[in-house]
Amino acid sequence: MPTIPDLPVLGEHDDPNSMLSKKFGREVANYFSGSPLNRLSFLRGDRDFLRQAFSYPSTAFLLMNNLDPLVRQDDPSHLAFATIADVVPLTGEDPFGKTEEEQIRDFDSADDKHPPVIVFLGVDDKAQLPSSRQVEEFAYKSFRGSPYFAVDVTPRGEGKVAVEARKLVERLKERGLEFHQTAGHRHMGLHAGQAAMYGHARALIDWNARNPFCAQCGQTTLSVHAGTKRACPPTDMAGGTVPHDRKPCATRGTVSNLSFPRTDPTVIMAVVSADGTKVLLGRQRRWPKFWYSTLAGFQEPGESIEEAVRREVWEESGIKVGRVVLHSSQPWPFPASLMIGAVGQALPGAEAETVFLGHDAELEDARWFGFDEVKLALAKGVSNLGESAPEGYVDGGLRLPPQTAIANQLIKAVVEGWWVSPRM
Structure with missing residues (x-):
């Protein structure tokens, strides 16, 4: 391991x-x-x-x-x-x-x-x-x-x-x-x-x-x-x-x-359901089975971070995001990105929270996961891409990125209540 x-x-x-x-x-x-x-x-x-x-x-x-x-x-x-x-x-x-x-x-x-x-x-x-x-x-x-x-x-x-x-x-x-x-x-x-x-x-x-x-x-x-x-x-x-x-x-x-060297701003976000009980995760076709992560995308010229979060989430998943809060950032030298981590919350209503993948073909799947399932995956299903699942993982369960990825930190922050109370 x-x-x-x-x-x-x-x-x-x-x-x-x-x-x-x-x-x-x-x-x-x-x-x-x-x-x-x-x-x-x-x-x-x-x-x-x-x-x-x-x-x-x-x-x-x-x-x-x-x-x-x-x-x-x-x-x-x-x-x-x-x-x-x-x-x-x-x-x-x-x-x-x-x-x-x-x-x-x-x-x-x-x-x-x-x-x-x-x-x-x-x-x-x-x-x-x-x-x-x-x-x-x-x-x-x-x-x-x-x-x-x-x-x-x-x-x-x-x-x-x-x-x-x-x-x-x-x-x-x-x-x-x-x-x-x-x-x-x-x-x-x-x-x-x-x-x-x-x-x-x-x-x-x-x-x-x-x-x-x-x-x-x-x-x-x-x-x-x-x-x-x-x-x-x-x-x-x-x-x-x-x-x-x-x-x-x-x-x-x-x-x-x-x-001068370039740095490409990239937004990456954990999106919480309107009722605060689920997190939105997506997967690309090349990823291992059951492996999901947060959504991400490049920030465009003339676009604020908050606007980029809302646009990327809607384009990739059809979910409409309301409030956006910055969480942390991560330099990502592959080759020159700055990952700007955010937590966003979906607008209330069935239409705003319905997944639709027809805008952008980047994702193979996107879905809402309950906090309990995500917590179990954080404990038993974390690994790098290309690595086998850790000991204790049950086949068919949710798999997530490792703690070295900002995606993991965002997911953990959401399910541990970062977004509803001071993080002390």
Whole structure:
């Protein structure tokens, strides 16, 4: 039976005596949130900081190969971090030696010159992550802690960088490490804090990999700002020593020629019946038998969260929703969604609560489930997609997503009375 991962702890942010907690209940933290790192996002453009942090002996590197994270073969629930000595053959000793302006000026699209994407993740300034490196902690101005970077070591092409990436992957395998394949199950078994780090790294490395070309002119772009921006340079060395002008690009004549990572807002909602005794759940055709979840869908431009909840529920199930309350959110790096969790209540009346699947063909089925049946499923029928049902499950019973999915947290909140009383 698979190990059930823990969920993030809010720590100092979780004050049960605060005015908001007393009125609305304790904050809910979902899987892929709760990073132990201080992102220090304002230092991503500080070359001195990046150079010192990258080369510091205690700095740890999260390596990603085809978006799969490096873990120990005997314990894939924890990330395995590389050292500066591991990554230098691939990244070079001083990948942040140039300013962003100099990087853009000296851009070289030749395969041998194209560096791997390096993402600054943040600094562990509260010593929350275990470390076997007994060295003095990193310090820069008033900031102290252990720096963390992510590096894309995916071998691409046949140039020098790709060759070094393949060598690095082989060396890591010889040390009992592996890149844990995330396709299908999406690596939902990581320790909570490290799952947040993995989600952060995955989202940014995936965005860089998906955007090698400028959306306006189609030319190659360059990763800058510690992996969080991409620029369309005006010139290209193209393997030589003299820069050549590239085709004109409209972005260079505007405020900025930079593109930024995208985040797609997605609403996901537990819908309660008008009398407060049932919850609406649906299923897609590809899911295992008896496996249901909450409804979800992308928020559209010019649409509020509440409007998106009502529209998606009506389009997918025919149910008309009245009041909508926000519950919690979950970063979902597959590839770049922010799951906005809500609880909605159906309008009273048979017409408003009648399921109709004729608007949108996304769902195979949607139905109302009584709270008692849902509580039993939470106790006996929870699993990841692709995993067998847990011990104690009776065939034919309702199956639900695991606690690492915000859908599970929304369902649990509804049947435990989150929506009718303060959650203390």
